[in-house]
Amino acid sequence: xxxxxxxxxxxxxxxxxxxxxxxxxxxxxxxxxxxxxxxxxxxxxxxxxxxxxxxxxxxxxxxxxxxxxxxxxxxxxxxxxxxxxxxxxxxxxxxxxxxxxxxxxxxxxxxxxxxxxxxxxxxxxxxxxxxxxxxxxxxxxxx
Numbered sequence: 001x002x003x004x005x006x007x008x009x010x011x012x013x014x015x016x017x018x019x020x021x022x023x024x025x026x027x028x029x030x031x032x033x034x035x036x037x038x039x040x041x042x043x044x045x046x047x048x049x050x051x052x053x054x055x056x057x058x059x060x061x062x063x064x065x066x067x068x069x070x071x072x073x074x075x076x077x078x079x080x081x082x083x084x085x086x087x088x089x090x091x092x093x094x095x096x097x098x099x100x101x102x103x104x105x106x107x108x109x110x111x112x113x114x115x116x117x118x119x120x121x122x123x124x125x126x127x128x129x130x131x132x133x134x135x136x137x138x139x140x141x142x143x
Contacts, residue, residue, distance in 0.1 A: 024052035077101040088134035
């Protein structure tokens with residue numbers, strides 16, 4: 001696949017946007033991911049993603065896409081790959097989140113805008129703004 005020049009900056013935006021969700025997803029035992037993916041219990045996997053994101057994004061903003069993959073062998077640590085979709089109002093982002101023992105990474109597959117600009121940089125700025133708008137804002141502490 002040919003990567004476009006603006007893909008890296010958009011991957012960084014998506015990775016930062018879901019950072020807290022990834023921390024929640026890491027609380028789930030890797031054996032559960034392995035079982036749900038191998039047994040094709042994608043509804044269970046979808047529930048996990050929904051639960052992990054509900055404190056940070058408006059409902060329906062982050063959800064499981066077409067499923068996931070698990071890579072397990074005798075010589076290394078498991079690697080979990082989840083197909084995810086970010087759907088802030090005005091855009092849809094299709095990407096894969098990879099979780100390993102010590103890191104997580106994002107690979108963008110496709111971004112679709114309802115009203116795209118001709119300038120890719122402006123679309124990147126729009127994506128960042130849309131994701132920020134989709135966040136759940138916690139009230140400031142009264143002190």
